[in-house]
Amino acid sequence: MRYCARCLYPLNAKPTIIFDDMGICSGCRHHEARATIDWAERERWLAALLGEYKAKSREAGNLYDCIVPVSGGKDSHYLLHLIKGTYGLNPLCVTFNHCFNTALGIRNLNNLVERFEVDLVRFTANPGAVRKIARYMVKRVGDITWHYHAGIMTVPFQIAVKWKIPLIVWPEHYGEPTGVFSLHDMVEFTKWVRQEHDMRGVEPEDIANDPASGITMADLMPYQFPSDDEIADLGVRGIFITNYLYWDDKQHSELVIDKYGFETMPGPRDRTFKISSKTDDHANHVHDYLKYLKFGYGRGTDDASTEIRYGRMTREEGIEIVRRYDAARPWALDFYLEFLGMTEAEFEQAVGPMRDPAIWQRDGHGRWQVTDSVVNHAKDPGVDAARVPQSDDRALSARNRRLYYVEGIPPVTSGAVMDASGRPSGGDRFVIL
Numbered sequence: 001m002r003y004c005a006r007c008l009y010p011l012n013a014k015p016t017i018i019f020d021d022m023g024i025c026s027g028c029r030h031h032e033a034r035a036t037i038d039w040a041e042r043e044r045w046l047a048a049l050l051g052e053y054k055a056k057s058r059e060a061g062n063l064y065d066c067i068v069p070v071s072g073g074k075d076s077h078y079l080l081h082l083i084k085g086t087y088g089l090n091p092l093c094v095t096f097n098h099c100f101n102t103a104l105g106i107r108n109l110n111n112l113v114e115r116f117e118v119d120l121v122r123f124t125a126n127p128g129a130v131r132k133i134a135r136y137m138v139k140r141v142g143d144i145t146w147h148y149h150a151g152i153m154t155v156p157f158q159i160a161v162k163w164k165i166p167l168i169v170w171p172e173h174y175g176e177p178t179g180v181f182s183l184h185d186m187v188e189f190t191k192w193v194r195q196e197h198d199m200r201g202v203e204p205e206d207i208a209n210d211p212a213s214g215i216t217m218a219d220l221m222p223y224q225f226p227s228d229d230e231i232a233d234l235g236v237r238g239i240f241i242t243n244y245l246y247w248d249d250k251q252h253s254e255l256v257i258d259k260y261g262f263e264t265m266p267g268p269r270d271r272t273f274k275i276s277s278k279t280d281d282h283a284n285h286v287h288d289y290l291k292y293l294k295f296g297y298g299r300g301t302d303d304a305s306t307e308i309r310y311g312r313m314t315r316e317e318g319i320e321i322v323r324r325y326d327a328a329r330p331w332a333l334d335f336y337l338e339f340l341g342m343t344e345a346e347f348e349q350a351v352g353p354m355r356d357p358a359i360w361q362r363d364g365h366g367r368w369q370v371t372d373s374v375v376n377h378a379k380d381p382g383v384d385a386a387r388v389p390q391s392d393d394r395a396l397s398a399r400n401r402r403l404y405y406v407e408g409i410p411p412v413t414s415g416a417v418m419d420a421s422g423r424p425s426g427g428d429r430f431v432i433l
């Protein structure tokens with residue numbers, strides 16, 4: 001396998017990645033290109049766009065200016081800080097409750113509603129249908145979280161159409177880590193991206209039409225996109241704020257912790273050192289483990305690559321992260337296997353045909369083995385030439401203990417994590433609803 005000379009991504013990284021003559025990947029180049037953008041100009045575009053929608057909605061007698069889909073995470077908090085705080089819009093927040101919640105996620109979502117004083121529509125998927133769909137999609141495409149990517153990308157549009165709110169604002173575009181698009185493309189939401197990326201090419205009808213699925217269109221209501229006419233009549237538009245503002249995830253996380261009481265995970269996690277993101281669910285660990293079983297890399301690679309691009313981590317430190325996290329079997333897998341009613345053997349069998357032959361092979365005993373890892377590419381030619389200047393802010397240092405788990409340096413939390421009845425909890429418990 002080829003690996004980026006600067007970060008840790010392999011050539012088979014998803015959704016797609018390319019390497020240049022220096023062996024540097026499109027994700028690293030995308031990150032670098034942010035320095036060439038006139039962000040002051042982009043900010044003016046954003047202010048004008050938001051102002052225009054605010055005026056339009058007020059003219060139409062609607063007091064909601066836009067929809068902000070939220071999970072309650074750091075990006076949701078930061079987005080509301082901007083939309084409501086900086087730009088003075090009145091957003092309607094929409095959450096798709098996927099039933100895979102942590103106590104911490106519920107706490108952070110409540111925190112967001114309370115701190116920002118916003119209205120929230122929380123659409124809860126029927127857990128019985130979620131179980132059937134997740135089980136079916138693990139077998140069909142190796143994805144346990146299809147329903148919540150589909151739900152997050154559909155329910156806000158259903159509400160937009162019903163409540164006549166034509167603007168939906170998301171934080172980051174999915175293609176940024178591997179540089180799928182240029183920042184000059186000003187990518188917006190399209191139905192195609194929803195279907196091909198978020199839903200893996202599978203629409204509700206495809207599931208209901210498979211007699212073996214046992215899943216009905218009623219089970220799939222939350223994932224049915226409004227018609228083209230409904231979207232066109234209202235002129236619904238979905239934008240990504242990272243096209244308009246220089247996005248510094250770490251700085252934003254610190255801000256929402258300090259200013260708005262966002263809470264991070266209270267202890268180490270199975271698949272990444274980052275305790276400040278994806279705090280609302282455990283299934284992400286299983287989702288990410290599936291990525292490893294299919295493509296041979298995981299969130300250790302993703303999160304460490306980001307730090308390397310900012311110069312807060314060396315490639316060598318990143319390789320140690322990969323060594324520790326990428327292959328780790330998450331403890332949440334036991335919970336989800338029970339939830340799905342599957343054995344681990346059935347799970348492994350379902351994933352078998354989806355393993356990328358460029359990185360997985362069976363050994364003489366029929367056991368799957370990864371054939372390579374970035375761990376074996378620490379001294380590849382071009383690595384030294386590809387390095388970025390190093391920052392004084394080292395990712396794995398005590399000053400970042402609220403955001404990243406560092407061995408021997410316990411995270412700092414306020415202990416504010418509560419369960420639904422208000423009792424303190426560890427924050428990492430499972431909460432279905």
Ligand SMILES: [Zn+2]
Pocket residue numbers: 004005006007008009024025026027028029
């Ligand atoms: Zn790279």
